[in-house]
Amino acid sequence: MENLNPASTIKLNAVGLSKKDYDGSPSTLCKGCGHNSIASQIVQIAFELNLQPHQIIKLSGIGCSSKSPAYFLGMSHGFNALHGRMPSVATGALLANHTLKAIGVSGDGDTGSIGMGQFKHLMRRNVRMVYIVENNGVYGLTKGQFSATAEEGLELKYAGHNEFPPVDLCMEAIIAGCGFVARSFAGDAKQVRELLKAALSHRGTALLDIISPCVAFNNEDDSPKSYGYGTKHEQPLHELGFIPYAEEIAIEPLQPGEFRTVRLHDGSLISLRNLDHDYDPTNKLAALERLQRAQETGEFITGLIYYNPERPSLAEVEELNTPLSRLSTEQLRPSQAALQQFLQSYR
Amino acid sequence: MENLNPASTIKLNAVGLSKKDYDGSPSTLCKGCGHNSIASQIVQIAFELNLQPHQIIKLSGIGCSSKSPAYFLGMSHGFNALHGRMPSVATGALLANHTLKAIGVSGDGDTGSIGMGQFKHLMRRNVRMVYIVENNGVYGLTKGQFSATAEEGLELKYAGHNEFPPVDLCMEAIIAGCGFVARSFAGDAKQVRELLKAALSHRGTALLDIISPCVAFNNEDDSPKSYGYGTKHEQPLHELGFIPYAEEIAIEPLQPGEFRTVRLHDGSLISLRNLDHDYDPTNKLAALERLQRAQETGEFITGLIYYNPERPSLAEVEELNTPLSRLSTEQLRPSQAALQQFLQSYR
Amino acid sequence: MNVLERQQEAGLATPTPIINDFSLVVATANGTGSQTANLTLLRSFFKLGIPVHGKNIFPSNIQGLPTWYHIRVSHEGYIARKPSEILVAFNPATAHEDLQELPSGGVCIYNADLKNLPQRNDITYYPVPVGELIAGIDVPVKRKPYIANMAYVGVVAWMLGVSLEVVEEALGAQFDYRPKLVESNMQVVRRAHTWATENLHKQDPFRLEPMNQTEGLVIMTGNEAGALGAVFGGVSVAAWYPITPSTSFMDALREFLPKLRKDENGHPTYTVIQAEDELAAAGIVMGAGWAGARALTATSGPGISLMAEFVSYGYFTEIPAVIWDIQRVGPSTGLPTRTSQGDVAFAYTLGHGDTKHPILFPSSIEECFEFGWKSLDLAEQLQTPVFVLSDLDLGMNNWMGQPFEYPNQPMQRGKVLNAEELEALGGFARYKDVDGDGIPYRTLPGTPHPLAAYFTRGSGHNEQAQYSERADDWARNMARLARKFETARNLVPAPAIDHHPSAKVGLIAYGTTRYAIEEARDRLASQLPTSFLRLRALPINQQVRDFVAAHERVYVIELNHDGQMCGILRAEMPDYAARIHSIAYLDGLPLTARWVQERLLQAEANA
Amino acid sequence: MNVLERQQEAGLATPTPIINDFSLVVATANGTGSQTANLTLLRSFFKLGIPVHGKNIFPSNIQGLPTWYHIRVSHEGYIARKPSEILVAFNPATAHEDLQELPSGGVCIYNADLKNLPQRNDITYYPVPVGELIAGIDVPVKRKPYIANMAYVGVVAWMLGVSLEVVEEALGAQFDYRPKLVESNMQVVRRAHTWATENLHKQDPFRLEPMNQTEGLVIMTGNEAGALGAVFGGVSVAAWYPITPSTSFMDALREFLPKLRKDENGHPTYTVIQAEDELAAAGIVMGAGWAGARALTATSGPGISLMAEFVSYGYFTEIPAVIWDIQRVGPSTGLPTRTSQGDVAFAYTLGHGDTKHPILFPSSIEECFEFGWKSLDLAEQLQTPVFVLSDLDLGMNNWMGQPFEYPNQPMQRGKVLNAEELEALGGFARYKDVDGDGIPYRTLPGTPHPLAAYFTRGSGHNEQAQYSERADDWARNMARLARKFETARNLVPAPAIDHHPSAKVGLIAYGTTRYAIEEARDRLASQLPTSFLRLRALPINQQVRDFVAAHERVYVIELNHDGQMCGILRAEMPDYAARIHSIAYLDGLPLTARWVQERLLQAEANA
Numbered sequence A, B: 001m002e003n004l005n006p007a008s009t010i011k012l013n014a015v016g017l018s019k020k021d022y023d024g025s026p027s028t029l030c031k032g033c034g035h036n037s038i039a040s041q042i043v044q045i046a047f048e049l050n051l052q053p054h055q056i057i058k059l060s061g062i063g064c065s066s067k068s069p070a071y072f073l074g075m076s077h078g079f080n081a082l083h084g085r086m087p088s089v090a091t092g093a094l095l096a097n098h099t100l101k102a103i104g105v106s107g108d109g110d111t112g113s114i115g116m117g118q119f120k121h122l123m124r125r126n127v128r129m130v131y132i133v134e135n136n137g138v139y140g141l142t143k144g145q146f147s148a149t150a151e152e153g154l155e156l157k158y159a160g161h162n163e164f165p166p167v168d169l170c171m172e173a174i175i176a177g178c179g180f181v182a183r184s185f186a187g188d189a190k191q192v193r194e195l196l197k198a199a200l201s202h203r204g205t206a207l208l209d210i211i212s213p214c215v216a217f218n219n220e221d222d223s224p225k226s227y228g229y230g231t232k233h234e235q236p237l238h239e240l241g242f243i244p245y246a247e248e249i250a251i252e253p254l255q256p257g258e259f260r261t262v263r264l265h266d267g268s269l270i271s272l273r274n275l276d277h278d279y280d281p282t283n284k285l286a287a288l289e290r291l292q293r294a295q296e297t298g299e300f301i302t303g304l305i306y307y308n309p310e311r312p313s314l315a316e317v318e319e320l321n322t323p324l325s326r327l328s329t330e331q332l333r334p335s336q337a338a339l340q341q342f343l344q345s346y347r
Numbered sequence C, D: 001m002n003v004l005e006r007q008q009e010a011g012l013a014t015p016t017p018i019i020n021d022f023s024l025v026v027a028t029a030n031g032t033g034s035q036t037a038n039l040t041l042l043r044s045f046f047k048l049g050i051p052v053h054g055k056n057i058f059p060s061n062i063q064g065l066p067t068w069y070h071i072r073v074s075h076e077g078y079i080a081r082k083p084s085e086i087l088v089a090f091n092p093a094t095a096h097e098d099l100q101e102l103p104s105g106g107v108c109i110y111n112a113d114l115k116n117l118p119q120r121n122d123i124t125y126y127p128v129p130v131g132e133l134i135a136g137i138d139v140p141v142k143r144k145p146y147i148a149n150m151a152y153v154g155v156v157a158w159m160l161g162v163s164l165e166v167v168e169e170a171l172g173a174q175f176d177y178r179p180k181l182v183e184s185n186m187q188v189v190r191r192a193h194t195w196a197t198e199n200l201h202k203q204d205p206f207r208l209e210p211m212n213q214t215e216g217l218v219i220m221t222g223n224e225a226g227a228l229g230a231v232f233g234g235v236s237v238a239a240w241y242p243i244t245p246s247t248s249f250m251d252a253l254r255e256f257l258p259k260l261r262k263d264e265n266g267h268p269t270y271t272v273i274q275a276e277d278e279l280a281a282a283g284i285v286m287g288a289g290w291a292g293a294r295a296l297t298a299t300s301g302p303g304i305s306l307m308a309e310f311v312s313y314g315y316f317t318e319i320p321a322v323i324w325d326i327q328r329v330g331p332s333t334g335l336p337t338r339t340s341q342g343d344v345a346f347a348y349t350l351g352h353g354d355t356k357h358p359i360l361f362p363s364s365i366e367e368c369f370e371f372g373w374k375s376l377d378l379a380e381q382l383q384t385p386v387f388v389l390s391d392l393d394l395g396m397n398n399w400m401g402q403p404f405e406y407p408n409q410p411m412q413r414g415k416v417l418n419a420e421e422l423e424a425l426g427g428f429a430r431y432k433d434v435d436g437d438g439i440p441y442r443t444l445p446g447t448p449h450p451l452a453a454y455f456t457r458g459s460g461h462n463e464q465a466q467y468s469e470r471a472d473d474w475a476r477n478m479a480r481l482a483r484k485f486e487t488a489r490n491l492v493p494a495p496a497i498d499h500h501p502s503a504k505v506g507l508i509a510y511g512t513t514r515y516a517i518e519e520a521r522d523r524l525a526s527q528l529p530t531s532f533l534r535l536r537a538l539p540i541n542q543q544v545r546d547f548v549a550a551h552e553r554v555y556v557i558e559l560n561h562d563g564q565m566c567g568i569l570r571a572e573m574p575d576y577a578a579r580i581h582s583i584a585y586l587d588g589l590p591l592t593a594r595w596v597q598e599r600l601l602q603a604e605a606n607a
């Protein structure tokens, strides 16, 4: 690898890679999209943790969020699967080689709508992987329809009025048996990094539900600051696909217990509350209660909400040893004698 | 209808029907299957509630449980859908005619495995229907594999050892927004009837998770009383499809707060605990907590676990008035003038 | 033939004017909102009475990737895709390549901010000093890049000789004539136009002159037309899951229904549900169709794959349903923003087991509207899922068309028995072929009669809809379903045939490929006269057989890789299969007349 | 020809003995456990050295619905389904109908508890006093109805002259020779046999005499054989969702793997996952194949429908995967416990867009085993999903076969580059056609080399696996995939051809229909000599074209309603399509030789 970085001044990590070595191809997401912020943090922590790119696989479903694996860790194998089906593909890949570290990126539509079933069953099997949901409450790539995580009663220019209660992916994960459930905000780089690092060392599935605002479509109709004057009558403009340039949102890291409201691109506000120092993430009921209360007060609690490393991962349950993908043909094909002997009982 | 019951001594209800009029075709399920008990209770309450058969639709997915709509209410339209897809079909049918009363019967595999996604989204939309899960922890119709609701660690003759935690459909329903969540036991005819009646009058989706033992496959390997001597070595017998005759299990109704263990066909025991008089089903967190504790102590709480009639049903949200299926062609096709006028803006 | 060729032909050094017969392409980046500017140009030309058509070649992202908008004007009325002689180069990322593709004699209007653009001496360059033109225009800074697009509108107007009044009118239509908006945009157009008049010298031959060819026509996208057709077809339950390029079909439906479909008391006579995925959308449509609604869904390839099991169910249980497949390039995710005819074979027999489904193939906005209501009639008449296969090109682009004809027949609800009829008949058998056409009678849930009920199941059933595993019941039922499909042959729209008396060669196509083919036929008229049969539906009827029989060689021209329709026709007409040849190609772009012409001549040369 | 015909022919009044050439059907209710009794009979005949085959016609429920078990013995070795001359009537629900279907001269062995059985004077009746025979046998009362089945075993043994030693040996095999079990069952058999000897007089002509035709053969179901083949093919990840009739394939796999596939330290070299549905099963297989496992799933029609999107993905991203479709009767839920060849056309081009997949068609347990390992080789060689289409008849019934041949070639892992090779090559391009066979090179995740990684996506990509919406990239890639499919033509198993020198008529079939066809060909040998090509795979190779070319008329005989393979062959051989005719039928039962014979003669009469 070193030859990639000739005796230069570039800072290299313990495995001899520079931060650039963890980049992916240039993002084709909108400027200012929260998803881009998350991708940067993944690059950052991979560098800091001295990860070997070839030991990592990146997986995703379909959506803007699901495109982002192409934009980080260019030296790792990537699998951009089908809409809502990342969990099954990840399960298969990690059965074939359970020694790989897997980073999965999905969206709220990809996970909460079409992917609900696979999401729940992945958690149930406790497949060892980091499962990131870049949660913006809309279908970005198909132009802003509500996803299942959109707040009830939300009014959006394109999508209209949302009549249904939001799916809380953290709650879903907890009752499905997930042992690492966290929520964060794409703009809180520090917290995202910390949670990513912790998630990578978890024994099973680690869910990171990261609020990641959509510049293009998650803009409230009645918000004074929404793009293009923001009256309903501007709809045509919007539909004709003008996406103004925006900066990625970056906030000062929240302190434990801190509450803060953050202004999104369109001027609308979201409320974040960091978990207290003394919050005990190992209590399942408490976690559910906390999430339930937050839902009622309309705020997002951030941090590690539930943690339980007890359950074995799927690979452990299946007693996998040598990665199946590395088995020799001798190990894969029993002997001729074995066949003859076996057939005896069928005569 | 009267002509079906010529001036006879047969007892007729307020709509002039005898209990027999609510029967379906003869069951092709195993003798003693819990599903049969539930079908009988549906017939019973339909008679008692003076339901008009033509105002009811019966729906199901695929499985032994899902076959049962054929075995009750023979004078009602029935829809035996695809495996795991009853929720979407019910949604469509009830959008077409929201004045129909819908009784859906599913299984734990049909709902908890392949059907998880549709189940969750049905609850979220709050489609008005009674959703019965005949829960036996196995796939009966495909010969006894574990379903997603099977207890962790369970050992069955055919299915082997279950390594995964059970899906608790009541919890799933509650956090998905369902406003009527109950659990019962097929053998407790009285409670099943009471819950069915209450469910039919609920404003939205009403979930009845009914433990309904499978005579054929849910028999524990190590249980002394399991069929055919019950040693692993008997497997061949079993695999060759011998299903001994069994009686449907019927127990004395549980009293409020009562705890009781019930012996299943194979001699294995399940623990039931009826909710206390003073249990408050309107508290979501309390309900989740109750279910969580029950899971930990390995008992099934029975009764109405969560109740919240606040949320409007899908039909209300969609502001449906005259059933769409009854609209006249005049109401369905705008006038020629309307077309011409509309096209003006496209010149 | 490019400009230079024309000049040589005309034996002229200085260009002879080329009037109302050229193509123009605007190259921008996605998300800059150039659509408004492009549609303003399109509408301006349309208002001049000149046959025009625009194709948007856009990327599968929201911001930043390259987009091309092609506008073709043709006094002869041709609207097939054609390489452009005029380039509006506003995307640095593609400017070089775009420029290379210009034919010599072409024109390049470019954003003056573009650095080191290659210089070609066989084309004309016109700069657009965007910066200075939008300086001081009063719009929020964020919207500057958007308004900037208006600058090229002004320069193009100058170059082609389009009056600003026409442009303003077109702009008005874009913004529902809301003065403030129109003005803020028009301001830039005017400035650019003035600047061009004062600083540029017209050196190119391209000009527009008013005609009267668009009198009374409407301009609309296929998805809008299809949705409008469904509105007049009485759609009452629509369920969908978003997917390009079908999304705008449902957007249109959701926009039109509230305007046109409230009952006397203002209650909606419809409902539109965004499902959690395509399996659910299909299930909702099945449930609704079963219960008596006029139900449809719209999707694209991946959605069709996910609906396979339900479509097999609908075929066998005989439930009316309409499925619009706005085709995009597959397999898999493929090219979600490119056009194709790649789902034909898959949709025709979608589902496991022996299944077959009627398919309608609209080729114009008129047919989108017509099939929009007709498909709902056919679904209820035949009691089966009916597909409408459109494509991205037709669905998402703007097309000229005659004002739509109001449905020329009363709404068909099919064989549905009500309580009175049941009483008179003394009951019914759900799957019995009473009339010999293979189509049975059904009842709707809620019908107040003790004999109305029946049990719908995807498993084997007899005529009474009872569960049956009997071999004879199964065979009888499948035979009836086959009979029903025969009935469908003459119920679905018949092919459109242009029979050339002396042609030895016949062409068969369907959908939007017709435009390139029609243009190619004209070009080949003397050299290679051809007859043309345009399939408007499957299954085929006798006319198709006769057409094939009447020609020595038949070419099936389609926009997919495997020649899917050709395979279907060969299988259905084995006796003529030897004369049926495939001309199939797919790269995501609509066919051009030139390509069709060349491929036909090649094929004939080898014949 | 039935017994009476035979007698007339022989001009005899008293029946001449019919030895080792008849069929026997046992009619019981599901859930009574008669399978043990039936397999005991089957094994007894097998042990006598007589060619034998059993078919279980069972219902889609667990207890109570009618079940028929057909056993055919044939000294000539024919094993196709054939109407039975001997009926064991143990199911009151069907006894009347079953009895009607007996040919005159037939035999009815009936449960003496059966009330008012119709009396026919052209058949022989033997009662079985079940009640008294099992009286006092020491088994739990619950198991009495089960043990009762052993009673007819005893009577059948008496009637056909099968010695009790043979029966006991067969029973032993059923119960892994566990004395207590064998004895409790044998007890009843013996009693019944003794009772029959003492109380019945043999009046029928049917008898069995030992032969040596089953020497060294194995007897097994197709699903067991296929699973065993997969075990020796190195399957390492298997994912599935239960569905009849594929379930027993996975059951066998889960039973065999622990016995045969532990590594030197006793660790499993495999994993089997029960997925939550077929979409997930397909996804798991895709992920596993991508990451370097030998992955397979087994399912049936409905599962194939649900896997459509993933199969389209696998085709386009080029991921190895094996999908066993144990076909049952569709469309929809259809007849889950009846056999069919109804998924052929659907599987061949499964998925939206232009897709095509290799399909293997096993017709015997030998081929199930062979294709079990070969399909895994082909999937990795071709880097694409490969289907194996078996059916319920082959998969769930017991068939005789030669002991399986050990794989005759080393395991094929396809074009996979490791770190050293990458270093030597200085990298690679995932979708580049280096060797001209259309098959690119791939790397596995975890390969320790900076240039090993690539990005797998279902969207448009170039040779470097980078995202691309370019028309040329798309067209080039699709052309390569087509080239790869051409390569597949000669990699998949070639057809088995029996060329009759003077035959004008050729027959084409695949899978289990071969047995009825082979018997029919023999019967027709003089009257209508035919050649026979048995497809073992799609896509077809040159041999198939040559075969069709060599015959005036070719009949494609298949067990589905729409003549699916016929359609495929017509589309692929348009020049010969006119001579390709369809003989297709499906009612859930395997074909009989008589039916094939009659249909062929009919067809030839009209030819």
Ligand SMILES: Cc1ncc(C[n+]2csc(CCOP(=O)(O)OP(=O)(O)O)c2C)c(N)n1
Pocket: A062, A063, A064, A065, A066, A083, A106, A107, A108, A109, A110, A111, A134, A136, A138, A139, A140, A141, A142, A147, C241, C242, C243, C244, C278, C302, C303, C306
């Ligand atoms: C089977 C299928 N249905 C629909 C689509 C269209 N589609 C692409 S992305 C998307 C939604 C993505 O939303 P989300 O997961 O929230 O990602 P985001 O774009 O918001 O980051 C949809 C519906 C598809 N690609 N596949």
Ligand SMILES: Cc1ncc(C[n+]2csc(CCOP(=O)(O)OP(=O)(O)O)c2C)c(N)n1
Pocket: B062, B063, B064, B065, B066, B083, B106, B107, B108, B109, B110, B111, B134, B136, B138, B139, B140, B141, B142, B147, D241, D242, D243, D244, D278, D302, D303, D306
């Ligand atoms: C798409 C599909 N996959 C698989 C099956 C096979 N199948 C039929 S029923 C069933 C499971 C039923 O289990 P459950 O819902 O618990 O019902 P039960 O029989 O236990 O009452 C399965 C897997 C099917 N019919 N369709």
Ligand code: SF4
Pocket: A028, A029, A030, A032, A033, A034, A035, A064, A065, A136, A140, A141, A213, A214, A215, A216, A217, C062, C063
């Ligand atoms: S549309 Fe929204 S989600 Fe998609 S890239 Fe743009 S900002 Fe991000």
Ligand code: SF4
Pocket: B028, B029, B030, B032, B033, B034, B035, B064, B065, B136, B140, B141, B213, B214, B215, B216, B217, D062, D063
């Ligand atoms: S198999 Fe089990 S679930 Fe099915 S009918 Fe029998 S007892 Fe009931």
Ligand SMILES: [Mg+2]
Pocket: A107, A108, A109, A134, A135, A136, A137, A138, A139, A140, A147
């Ligand atoms: Mg989203």
Ligand SMILES: [Mg+2]
Pocket: B063, B107, B108, B109, B134, B135, B136, B137, B138, B139, B140, B147
């Ligand atoms: Mg079950």
